[in-house]
Amino acid sequence: MEIGARTWVVPGGHVPFPGHGPEPAFTGFDQLCLLNATERDAEVSLEVFYEDQEPVGPYRLAVGARRIRHVRINDLIDPEAVRLDRPYGCLLRSPVPVVVQFLRQDTRLPGVVALTGTMAHPA
Amino acid sequence: MEIGARTWVVPGGHVPFPGHGPEPAFTGFDQLCLLNATERDAEVSLEVFYEDQEPVGPYRLAVGARRIRHVRINDLIDPEAVRLDRPYGCLLRSPVPVVVQFLRQDTRLPGVVALTGTMAHPA
Amino acid sequence: MEIGARTWVVPGGHVPFPGHGPEPAFTGFDQLCLLNATERDAEVSLEVFYEDQEPVGPYRLAVGARRIRHVRINDLIDPEAVRLDRPYGCLLRSPVPVVVQFLRQDTRLPGVVALTGTMAHPA
Amino acid sequence: MEIGARTWVVPGGHVPFPGHGPEPAFTGFDQLCLLNATERDAEVSLEVFYEDQEPVGPYRLAVGARRIRHVRINDLIDPEAVRLDRPYGCLLRSPVPVVVQFLRQDTRLPGVVALTGTMAHPA
Numbered sequence: 001m002e003i004g005a006r007t008w009v010v011p012g013g014h015v016p017f018p019g020h021g022p023e024p025a026f027t028g029f030d031q032l033c034l035l036n037a038t039e040r041d042a043e044v045s046l047e048v049f050y051e052d053q054e055p056v057g058p059y060r061l062a063v064g065a066r067r068i069r070h071v072r073i074n075d076l077i078d079p080e081a082v083r084l085d086r087p088y089g090c091l092l093r094s095p096v097p098v099v100v101q102f103l104r105q106d107t108r109l110p111g112v113v114a115l116t117g118t119m120a121h122p123a
Numbered sequence: 124m125e126i127g128a129r130t131w132v133v134p135g136g137h138v139p140f141p142g143h144g145p146e147p148a149f150t151g152f153d154q155l156c157l158l159n160a161t162e163r164d165a166e167v168s169l170e171v172f173y174e175d176q177e178p179v180g181p182y183r184l185a186v187g188a189r190r191i192r193h194v195r196i197n198d199l200i201d202p203e204a205v206r207l208d209r210p211y212g213c214l215l216r217s218p219v220p221v222v223v224q225f226l227r228q229d230t231r232l233p234g235v236v237a238l239t240g241t242m243a244h245p246a
Numbered sequence: 247m248e249i250g251a252r253t254w255v256v257p258g259g260h261v262p263f264p265g266h267g268p269e270p271a272f273t274g275f276d277q278l279c280l281l282n283a284t285e286r287d288a289e290v291s292l293e294v295f296y297e298d299q300e301p302v303g304p305y306r307l308a309v310g311a312r313r314i315r316h317v318r319i320n321d322l323i324d325p326e327a328v329r330l331d332r333p334y335g336c337l338l339r340s341p342v343p344v345v346v347q348f349l350r351q352d353t354r355l356p357g358v359v360a361l362t363g364t365m366a367h368p369a
Numbered sequence: 370m371e372i373g374a375r376t377w378v379v380p381g382g383h384v385p386f387p388g389h390g391p392e393p394a395f396t397g398f399d400q401l402c403l404l405n406a407t408e409r410d411a412e413v414s415l416e417v418f419y420e421d422q423e424p425v426g427p428y429r430l431a432v433g434a435r436r437i438r439h440v441r442i443n444d445l446i447d448p449e450a451v452r453l454d455r456p457y458g459c460l461l462r463s464p465v466p467v468v469v470q471f472l473r474q475d476t477r478l479p480g481v482v483a484l485t486g487t488m489a490h491p492a
Contacts, residue, residue, distance in 0.1 A: 003378060003460065003492040009126060011191055012156030012224035012240065025477070033381030035418055035458040049158055049191045068380055068418045068458035089158040089191035089222075091126065099458075099490045101381035108148070109236055113478055115485035116238035117381065118364065121222045121245070122490070123126040132249060134314055135279030135347035135363065172281055172314045212281040212314035212345075214249065231271070232359055239361035241487065244345045244368070246249040255372060257437055258402030258470035258486065295404055295437045335404040335437035335468075337372065354394070355482055362484035367468045367491070369372040 003037040004097035005122035010090050013048075015074055016106040017084035026107045028084075030073040032092070032120075033101040036063040042096045048082055049089040056080060063098065092120070126160040127220035128245035133213050136171075138197055139229040140207035149230045151207075153196040155215070155243075156224040159186040165219045171205055172212040179203060186221065215243070249283040250343035251368035256336050259294075261320055262352040263330035272353045274330075276319040278338070278366075279347040282309040288342045294328055295335040302326060309344065338366070372406040373466035374491035379459050382417075384443055385475040386453035395476045397453075399442040401461070401489075402470040405432040411465045417451055418458040425449060432467065461489070 010032070019028035036042050041064050047057035059076050063069040073082050073090075082088060092100055103117035133155070142151035159165050164187050170180035182199050186192040196205050196213075205211060215223055226240035256278070265274035282288050287310050293303035305322050309315040319328050319336075328334060338346055349363035379401070388397035405411050410433050416426035428445050432438040442451050442459075451457060461469055472486035 001376070001492070003376060004490065007124070007126060009158055009160070009222040010224065011158035011222050012154070012193065012226050013191075014193070021478075031381070033456075033458065035378055035380035035460070037378070037418070037460055049160070049189065051191055051193070055189050066418065066424050068420055068456060070381065070383070070420070070456040087156075087191060087193040089156065091158070091160055099378040099380050099492065101379065101487065101490075103381050103485065104238065106236060106238060109144075109234060111478060111481070112234070112236060113475060113481055113483045114236045114238045115473065115475060115483045116226065116240045116362075117485045117487055118224065118240055118242045119487045119490050121127070121224075121242050123124070123222065130247070130249060132281055132283070132345040133347065134281035134345050135277070135316065135349050136314075137316070172283070172312065174314055174316070178312050210279075210314060210316040212279065214281070214283055227361065229359060229361060232267075232357060235357070235359060237359045237361045239349065239363045239485075241347065241363055241365045244250065244347075244365050246247070246345065253370070253372060255404055255406070255468040256470065257404035257468050258400070258439065258472050260439070295406070295435065297437055297439070301435050333402075333437060333439040335402065337404070337406055350484065352482060352484060355390075355480060358480070358482060360482045360484045362472065362486045364470065364486055364488045367373065367470075367488050369370070369468065 002097045004099040006094050007123040008092040008100040008120040009123050010102045010120045013088040015084045016108050019107040020110040021107050028107050029105050031103040033070045034063045035068045035099045038096040039065050040096050041065050042094050044094045047091045125220045127222040129217050130246040131215040131223040131243040132246050133225045133243045136211040138207045139231050142230040143233040151230050152228050154226040156193045157186045158191045158222045161219040162188050163219050164188050165217050167217045170214045248343045250345040252340050253369040254338045254346040254366040255369050256348045256366045259334040261330045262354050265353040266356040267353050274353050275351050277349040279316045280309045281314045281345045284342040285311050286342050287311050288340050290340045293337045371466045373468040375463050376492040377461045377469040377489040378492050379471045379489045382457040384453045385477050388476040389479040397476050398474050400472040402439045403432045404437045404468045407465040408434050409465050410434050411463050413463045416460045
């Protein structure tokens, strides 16, 4: 049985900025959480979409067989950093079925942490 | 391959009011986030449903080919503004497949930000 | 085209208690948000599941044709109130396709509002 | 009719630590909420995936016929405790159809509660 899908979409990206509190625990972030239940290592390809320019990518995210990987969008730098406080969306393509969840941590206000997230859309 | 769907639904709209903090970053809002991975510009049609009156619309949301668009419900004014602090839902129809995510920011309490969201339902 | 499904499930109910702040805006609640895009009024039937007793119901939720309805679980009293601060889940059945979203507002801490939610699962 | 699915996935686990406030109400947690609408008791099997080691499991979660069960990941100890403040994901397999929702409560900051959650992905 296939566990997951090969294409996933998150339209509502926006890394909160600035953050407050000790890093990295309280850094503001958008995060993609991937689970690969297959027996095959996967190099997932991520494309970032914007409101006013062509998509940027591919970013490469390696997720081993029978492993998860939680990646902060803030940490992606190749081919280029995703600018903070700017709307974006993303499209992931995987050679094997995976499952993708999206999480945001917002610490723009000192002493406050806000979270939101959703399962990505399997396309 | 089709990435997304042509019809999306969000039953649980309710723009928080009032908001506190610098605008527009801390304005209370409900937001629709659309991603159009196709090669064709799309004019998405949005219909707003209420508890006690006929639906209002269509609102028109343009989303370019290979683009995202994040739209605050608060900013929609044509054919009429969506009243703040009033329950609503919405139905989106697109001529091409898109993916739609819903996000709420609640700043009704000074010094507090609360977030919630979910992928819209692809119908 | 059918917009939505006739059966929806929310496993993770738990009305936060107590709440703080002016009622009803800041009352702690779990809420079900329904959208009926059909041309037919619907009486949706809700069954509440518990950890340690038989399900209770049906609760009746009327949602007009082309209408939404946002219902706080706290406000359901017939056949019996859903006890606050107690884990529950719910199963909705509708004679017409609808879409269902779940929202929680937690104000157990004075001066703090936390939100979470998700689309219900269409079964 | 089958209500739910037999396989569910949550890629984005991470039990917040430390927590603040009276236990157990304000303990930081990740929670899985299961609803079993069938007429058959189910023993659900949970496997925990990590970034840097082989999956651990099975954990056994009993959910009676016509019952829900809300389980904090923090409370799982057999075959071993899930370490706090460490990324993980999980895969649930049930002999009967169930529905699974994920919820996180974050109380790492004193006097603040943040919530997030999503329906798990039915695989």
